[in-house]
Amino acid sequence: MNSGFLSEDKESPCHYRRALEVVSSKWTVLVFYELESGKKRYSDLKRQVEGVTQKMLTQTLRQLERDGLVNRHVYPTVPPTVEYSLTPLGETLMEPMRILHQWTDSYYDSVLQARKAFDRDNT
Amino acid sequence: MNSGFLSEDKESPCHYRRALEVVSSKWTVLVFYELESGKKRYSDLKRQVEGVTQKMLTQTLRQLERDGLVNRHVYPTVPPTVEYSLTPLGETLMEPMRILHQWTDSYYDSVLQARKAFDRDNT
DNA sequence: CCGCATCCTGATCGATACTG
DNA sequence: CAGTATCGATCAGGATGCGG
Numbered sequence: 001m002n003s004g005f006l007s008e009d010k011e012s013p014c015h016y017r018r019a020l021e022v023v024s025s026k027w028t029v030l031v032f033y034e035l036e037s038g039k040k041r042y043s044d045l046k047r048q049v050e051g052v053t054q055k056m057l058t059q060t061l062r063q064l065e066r067d068g069l070v071n072r073h074v075y076p077t078v079p080p081t082v083e084y085s086l087t088p089l090g091e092t093l094m095e096p097m098r099i100l101h102q103w104t105d106s107y108y109d110s111v112l113q114a115r116k117a118f119d120r121d122n123t
Numbered sequence: 124m125n126s127g128f129l130s131e132d133k134e135s136p137c138h139y140r141r142a143l144e145v146v147s148s149k150w151t152v153l154v155f156y157e158l159e160s161g162k163k164r165y166s167d168l169k170r171q172v173e174g175v176t177q178k179m180l181t182q183t184l185r186q187l188e189r190d191g192l193v194n195r196h197v198y199p200t201v202p203p204t205v206e207y208s209l210t211p212l213g214e215t216l217m218e219p220m221r222i223l224h225q226w227t228d229s230y231y232d233s234v235l236q237a238r239k240a241f242d243r244d245n246t
Numbered sequence: 247c248c249g250c251a252t253c254c255t256g257a258t259c260g261a262t263a264c265t266g
Numbered sequence: 267c268a269g270t271a272t273c274g275a276t277c278a279g280g281a282t283g284c285g286g
Contacts, residue, residue, distance in 0.1 A: 114191025
């Protein structure tokens with residue numbers, strides 16, 4: 001994980017890429033939005049994030065936890081109960097995410113159209 | 124490219140993922156931000172987007188073009204001159220991108236700290 | 247100058263099986 | 267219930283060489 005996708009020094013000119021480093025894996029956004037509405041159990045996330053495998057869900061949650069965006073709380077029950085929730089830092093990311101999401105709502109159709117046109121012209 | 128990363132039907136519950144589908148490849152953001160300041164030639168981009176290979180730059184530009192975010196203009200000179208610029212649709216994406224970038228400026232250090240702490244605790 | 251084609255590597259992801 | 271471990275398949279991305 002974390003793949004050397006970019007260097008972590010603050011002065012790099014590759015500065016912009018960091019914005020996405022935190023967010024842009026296949027499942028992060030989906031998990032993130034699920035947690036917007038409050039804490040969720042592992043099994044709930046598994047059910048609600050359609051198509052995610054156990055491996056990917058765990059991996060994604062670990063990454064979010066490592067980045068300080070998500071809390072993991074384990075209740076000492078049998079069988080175990082684990083709840084995930086956004087941290088305060090995680091909450092600060094919701095606003096930018098929402099804005100990006102609004103852009104999608106407004107313009108994704110245009111993107112789709114552009115693709116069609118492009119694919120048509122370049123048989 | 125475009126990897127079946129998600130289905131393109133508008134009604135899918137995986138709606139949120141689309142926001143990133145458009146933007147989240149390794150080099151898209153960097154190219155995008157380069158074009159914010161106006162049209163650029165291929166060779167300029169190649170020089171300014173540090174570390175990008177010809178293959179990746181071309182691939183990235185093609186994808187942005189296909190998505191209708193970038194214009195490609197070829198001047199019939201010898202040797203060829205090619206200029207890239209943002210389309211109006213591309214411009215609409217700048218605002219969300221800028222906001223995400225601001226988040227990075229404000230909180231990336233926190234993420235880095237969280238990572239350190241996490242890695243320390245989970246030796 | 248701008249790009250395409252090819253080969254090759256390692257990362258990513260899914261599927262499956264197995265634990266506390 | 268909430269994971270870990272392992273094995274293949276697939277894919278992104280780098281390096282190189284050629285072409286208009």
